[in-house]
Amino acid sequence: MNEPIKAVQLGCGPIGCSIAKLAASKSRIDIVGAVDPAFAGGDLGELLDDRSLNGLTITGDARSTLERTRPDVVLQATSSSLAQVLPQLEEVLEFGVNVVSTCEEMSYPHFHQPKLSEKIDRLAVQRDATVLASGVNPGFLMDAWPVFMTGISQDVDSVVCIRRQNAAHRRLPFQRKIGAGLSVDAFRQRVEDGQIRHVGLPESVAMIAAGLGLQLDDVHETIEPVVAKTDVRSEALSVAAGQVAGVKQVANGVIDGAAVIRLEFSAYIGADDPQDAVHIKGSPDLDVVIPGGVHGDLATASAIVNAVPRVVSAPPGLKTMIDIPPMAAFQ
């Protein structure tokens, strides 16, 4: 535990940068490399505005960087799609290196993509490496956290998770991403085109079910506009009454026609009472609330970096957030 953990950052977009910057601030982690074809040749310290990383050149090629640096862990922030991260994982696992990933579809892939999951698990075991996808959502607020809270329940009949964000306080790209300012028709078109969708709710449903030992018949998801009832505005954007203020996405885990797991994710301009909450019906009922809710961008970087010590010491294979001991913030 005395040697710092050597980490390579794979993917230097906004989330990758926030991860690398937080990781670099921890004395137990040394960033020894960074890979992103889009930034190849650039200086990581300059990109992150972090002088401690000046002189570390971003490369375009994972293989040569892994060969040269022989890290303990790769911090992967490249794609939400399991199919898309797979070739990268194969490359990293060739070197027997552990992976902590932001890939939303990998947070709990066993239900929706069992064959790919098995393949990654087998490969990881062969290479004596651990692979885990983490993050605030999926990875924590709407899956690992509710499962953790049921630890003090005698029996659980249903689990409902609420994540409600007031998008007025988020960056303009986020507001655009959730469809704020669109007409209802334009919103529905974008949903159909796959442009408005938070990735990971079905995976979270599946993780909760697995944690509770439930066999789901089905997981289904809806994406609806939240229509402004009155004019609302953020610093950057005005939304007239009748226009779309944002999105409400719901995923249900169904057994015998009843939703035993229900996740409600909404983000819109003017949301009252933003919060994260877990409501467990059972013996006894349990309600847990984070008034104001959790800041997604900060928390995702935390969830990746705080998972590092757990992943480095975990047994090999493809793990999920309910397979490892609790992460904790560390210095």
Added chain:
Amino acid sequence: MNEPIKAVQLGCGPIGCSIAKLAASKSRIDIVGAVDPAFAGGDLGELLDDRSLNGLTITGDARSTLERTRPDVVLQATSSSLAQVLPQLEEVLEFGVNVVSTCEEMSYPHFHQPKLSEKIDRLAVQRDATVLASGVNPGFLMDAWPVFMTGISQDVDSVVCIRRQNAAHRRLPFQRKIGAGLSVDAFRQRVEDGQIRHVGLPESVAMIAAGLGLQLDDVHETIEPVVAKTDVRSEALSVAAGQVAGVKQVANGVIDGAAVIRLEFSAYIGADDPQDAVHIKGSPDLDVVIPGGVHGDLATASAIVNAVPRVVSAPPGLKTMIDIPPMAAFQ
């Protein structure tokens, strides 16, 4: 995973009974024996008012019961004191049997009783068995839960946990135990005699510190009366203004003179706004609340029974609640 887990209940007091009853309701667990000298010769089914356990005779001797039943796990609910449970643990570990215990001092014993902890850990490893103390408090609300929540924090400056119970809704023995109805002088005398004290707060402080990688200089604890400002009453008890309504116990974990961890446990008749809460100061701040709070007796049985599958599959040794993957309620 298809064979049920065979369990022996060790200790058949009120808490032991609630544990055995919950365990018996789970299809994954078979209660194969029960040990308690105070109830030797009695029928477990009758004691628990659970017909599924009729015919199971409580014995006074652990050794012969373990020899006969060869269980996978012992559910120990006998004492708060690590020194007192030690001989029982030694007996159980001789048979290589896992233990889930309510023993409060064992929830995180490494800080206050490092030599005993090492001894138990060594013994468990030798016998290829896992030992874990669980419970709602210590074991969950004021230690494992706050550590878990810091998993989405970038940095933590301090952790404050609040557990505030309205004792009016608890049984009369609980109300007596917290000193309700006493004069302030009589309360202080009972504190001095060691009769009023919730066991486990210092252990919880130490668990949080370990989870966050903090080296504490000191852990100290205070026990003070909560004095009724007006007349208050429960169904069973009246407390006049100026008398003691209950107890407020505080434990601090100190570094360089500052309390970086603070646990406030209070239980008194007439408590407004009962709750369990975690307040993390750091980057960012995080407040998590269970309005109304958690029912202690129900939750303690849950925390023991839900830990069983985790303990059975954990590596050997003395573990704590931050060493195992999240428990979950199971059917």
